[in-house]
Amino acid sequence: MNALKIKKxxxxxxxxxxxxxxxxxxxxxxxxxxxxxxPGVLARVIGLFSGRGYNIDSLTVAxxxxxxxxxxxxxxxxxxxxxxxxxKAQLGRIVPVHRVHDLTVEGQSVERELALMKVAGAGEKRVxxxxxxxxxxxxxxxxxxxxxxxxxxxxxxxIDAFADLMRPLGLVEIARTGVAALSRGAx
Amino acid sequence: xxxxxxxxxxxxxxxxxxxxxxxxxxxGGAVLPIYDEIFQQxxxxxxxxxxxxxxxxxxxxxxxxxxxxxxxxVTSGPGATNAVTGLTDALLDSxxxxxxxxxxxxxxxxxxxxxxxxxxxxTRPCTKHNWLVKDTNKLADTIHQAFHVATxxxxxxxxxxxxxxxxxxxxxxxxxQKARTEHYAPTVKGDIDAITQLADMIEKAERPVFYTxxxxxNSGTAASQLLREMVEATNFPITSTLMGLGAYxxxxxxxxxxxGMHGLYEANMAMHDCDxxxxxxxxxxxxxxxxIDAFSPGSKKAHIDIDPSSINxxxxxxxxxxxxxxxVLEDLLRIWKSRGRKTNTEGLKNWWKQIEAxxxxxxxxxxxxxxxxxxxxxxxxxxxMTRSMDRYVTTEVGQHQMWxxxxxxxxxxxxxxxxxxxxxxxxxxxxxxxxQMAHPDSLVVNVAGEASWLMNMQEMGTAVQFRLPIxxxxxxxxxxxxxxxxxxxxxxxxxxHSWSEALPDFVKLAEAFGCKGRVVKDPADLDxxxxxxxxxxxxxxxxxxxxxxxxxxxxxxxxxxxxxxxLGEATTDDAIGASGAVLV
Numbered sequence: 001m002n003a004l005k006i007k008k009x010x011x012x013x014x015x016x017x018x019x020x021x022x023x024x025x026x027x028x029x030x031x032x033x034x035x036x037x038x039p040g041v042l043a044r045v046i047g048l049f050s051g052r053g054y055n056i057d058s059l060t061v062a063x064x065x066x067x068x069x070x071x072x073x074x075x076x077x078x079x080x081x082x083x084x085x086x087x088k089a090q091l092g093r094i095v096p097v098h099r100v101h102d103l104t105v106e107g108q109s110v111e112r113e114l115a116l117m118k119v120a121g122a123g124e125k126r127v128x129x130x131x132x133x134x135x136x137x138x139x140x141x142x143x144x145x146x147x148x149x150x151x152x153x154x155x156x157x158x159i160d161a162f163a164d165l166m167r168p169l170g171l172v173e174i175a176r177t178g179v180a181a182l183s184r185g186a187x
Numbered sequence: 188x189x190x191x192x193x194x195x196x197x198x199x200x201x202x203x204x205x206x207x208x209x210x211x212x213x214x215g216g217a218v219l220p221i222y223d224e225i226f227q228q229x230x231x232x233x234x235x236x237x238x239x240x241x242x243x244x245x246x247x248x249x250x251x252x253x254x255x256x257x258x259x260x261v262t263s264g265p266g267a268t269n270a271v272t273g274l275t276d277a278l279l280d281s282x283x284x285x286x287x288x289x290x291x292x293x294x295x296x297x298x299x300x301x302x303x304x305x306x307x308x309x310t311r312p313c314t315k316h317n318w319l320v321k322d323t324n325k326l327a328d329t330i331h332q333a334f335h336v337a338t339x340x341x342x343x344x345x346x347x348x349x350x351x352x353x354x355x356x357x358x359x360x361x362x363x364q365k366a367r368t369e370h371y372a373p374t375v376k377g378d379i380d381a382i383t384q385l386a387d388m389i390e391k392a393e394r395p396v397f398y399t400x401x402x403x404x405n406s407g408t409a410a411s412q413l414l415r416e417m418v419e420a421t422n423f424p425i426t427s428t429l430m431g432l433g434a435y436x437x438x439x440x441x442x443x444x445x446x447g448m449h450g451l452y453e454a455n456m457a458m459h460d461c462d463x464x465x466x467x468x469x470x471x472x473x474x475x476x477x478x479i480d481a482f483s484p485g486s487k488k489a490h491i492d493i494d495p496s497s498i499n500x501x502x503x504x505x506x507x508x509x510x511x512x513x514x515v516l517e518d519l520l521r522i523w524k525s526r527g528r529k530t531n532t533e534g535l536k537n538w539w540k541q542i543e544a545x546x547x548x549x550x551x552x553x554x555x556x557x558x559x560x561x562x563x564x565x566x567x568x569x570x571x572m573t574r575s576m577d578r579y580v581t582t583e584v585g586q587h588q589m590w591x592x593x594x595x596x597x598x599x600x601x602x603x604x605x606x607x608x609x610x611x612x613x614x615x616x617x618x619x620x621x622x623q624m625a626h627p628d629s630l631v632v633n634v635a636g637e638a639s640w641l642m643n644m645q646e647m648g649t650a651v652q653f654r655l656p657i658x659x660x661x662x663x664x665x666x667x668x669x670x671x672x673x674x675x676x677x678x679x680x681x682x683x684h685s686w687s688e689a690l691p692d693f694v695k696l697a698e699a700f701g702c703k704g705r706v707v708k709d710p711a712d713l714d715x716x717x718x719x720x721x722x723x724x725x726x727x728x729x730x731x732x733x734x735x736x737x738x739x740x741x742x743x744x745x746x747x748x749x750x751x752x753x754l755g756e757a758t759t760d761d762a763i764g765a766s767g768a769v770l771v
Binding site: 086090092096 | 312498
């Protein structure tokens with residue numbers, strides 16, 4: 001800190017060299033946020049992340065209890081342990097938020113994502129794409145003479161790996177749902 | 188049995204059922220049905236402000252001086268957007284207010300209608316919670332929820348956006364008892380094991396300090412009483428943030444004065460050197476902590492806060508206790524007493540000896556003058572002449588605010604209203620309007636700087652119309668004093684746009700508004716001028732022409748720890764490093 005000491009009135013250095021190089025390691029956490037399904041609730045959650053400078057790696061949201069008007073928002077986020085704790089506390093402060101589960105620390109959980117990938121090509125590449133899809137247990141849900149749309153479900157890493165393989169084989173477009181996650185076990 | 192009525196009538200009925208006696212507002216097209224209902228009743232007084240920002244600050248002043256929620260009623264579009272600064276101010280200072288805004292009819296929402304704004308969208312990040320009500324049957328229920336959310340847990344502003352067709356339509360009225368509030372139930376009781384652990388730490392501490400904040404005041408007068416009892420029984424020193432002044436009396440013998448950037452030397456040194464810091468209802472704001480990695484390096488820190496997100500947000504604490512200050516203090520006192528009321532008396536004796544040595548520094552000393560009025564002297568005289576009175580003080584933001592905090596003493600909570608977190612220039616005058624509405628027979632003084640005061644000076648019209656004898660005590664240095672001070676210390680004395688060349692004549696301004704003003708520039712006339720201000724039966728503007736280049740000390744330069752304070756007249760060269768200069 002004192003290495004930057006300067007005379008009053010002289011020019012300023014950039015603020016960027018003030019970042020603590022010894023900051024804690026960034027962890028990735030999956031949070032499940034149970035909310036009242038009311039207008040604006042997603043905006044509140046997203047606004048919290050953007051307003052306070054937190055990251056969103058992935059986000060899924062859908063109503064899970066129609067009679068109880070409850071939705072489940074699954075957020076994959078990254079930050080130091082202190083930041084993750086702060087994110088959970090800030091989420092808990094939002095009035096329509098009922099519960100915040102940190103699936104990464106609350107025991108084991110399963111995570112799945114679904115992706116649709118359009119792969120266009122002909123000849124050997126087309127055959128190779130189909131063979132790899134079989135290995136990854138991806139289904140062809142649409143096909144023309146020069147393209148497939150594959151549906152694949154798995155962890156984000158599996159989908160990344162499949163996408164990497166499809167890229168040289170003519171990958172045109174990807175749609176991903178983001179992660180849905182549940183804790184393992186009976187409760 | 189359900190009662191049918193129009194949405195507009197429902198609003199007034201719900202406010203009555205919530206015990207509201209005063210509403211600050213400004214009419215407009217989208218709230219006319221509600222104003223029509225207000226016209227036809229006498230239970231709720233409506234205070235017509237001159238600008239919607241003024242309405243929100245007035246409601247804040249009302250709320251902070253009464254402990255009850257402040258209520259605001261404004262129209263759609265510009266009415267709502269003008270309220271945004273006040274909402275943000277109330278959010279950062281945890282002030283309970285309920286704002287009702289009009290909205291274009293539901294069928295016009297999204298069409299860019301006249302005076303349409305996405306009010307719930309705009310105010311989402313600056314309210315604790317907000318609602319757009321599209322069904323008259325849900326209106327009363329929503330209003331009751333808004334009061335519940337604003338006043339429970341960590342208080343804050345709530346907003347209800349009411350389209351005009353919802354105000355006209357008939358619907359079923361819901362009573363407060365039937366309203367749905369169960370979904371929002373903050374923790375108020377602290378964890379008993381943690382509280383027991385704190386009692387243990389209190390028994391062993393050699394150099395303890397209570398660091399209290401606005402949470403004590405928000406918790407209610409009982410919390411302030413418990414705090415006093417706690418301090419009395421333990422004989423620990425106590426300091427407070429700007430927001431918490433008055434929770435412990437400034438006349439109390441354990442009082443160290445305010446802490447923080449412009450806090451007292453003894454308070455900041457005690458924070459830096461303590462071995463046990465007990466944070467009660469404060470939030471480790473950056474004005475308090477200074478440099479984070481050098482903040483009170485040798486202490487164990489306990490933190491009592493009703494908001495879990497305040498814990499470990501800025502400073503890592505050793506013992507967090509989530510709960511309402513009043514409840515936690517009650518349990519803490521009971522447990523500590525049942526364990527034999529022990530403290531480390533030998534350690535405390537030495538600690539107090541050290542504190543007395545710091546007090547000897549007399550950090551508030553300033554060089555007085557017989558030629559010009561020193562701003563510190565002006566505040567000292569105001570304090571001396573009003574301390575014994577039934578007095579409420581509001582402030583604007585800047586040097587004068589810090590001098591008021593340093594030189595004025597408050598013996599009760601709710602007597603000191605200032606914009607702490609947001610630092611809103613223009614807060615003080617409308618806040619004094621709100622305070623005087625709640626306390627018509629008390630002395631209400633706004634300690635102001637001329638620049639801040641001009642930001643909401645239109646509210647003098649409100650004061651005159653409602654015969655509110657508010658006293659505007661303006662320390663006029665023709666400068667943006669705090670900005671000027673930073674430019675002197677940090678920007679090579681290049682005073683970029685921090686002075687006023689076209690100030691109004693405040694005496695004539697007072698006359699133009701229909702009240703009284705006086706200008707004073709000779710220190711010998713000051714007492715007489717203050718006396719005239721106090722005794723005048725009506726709003727009064729006292730224009731105190733003060734020394735133009737006075738700096739506010741003590742000061743912890745940005746980016747420095749508590750033990751690196753600058754005292755008055757001290758050299759300020761090299762005081763602020765580059766890392767500090769990027770901070771505000």
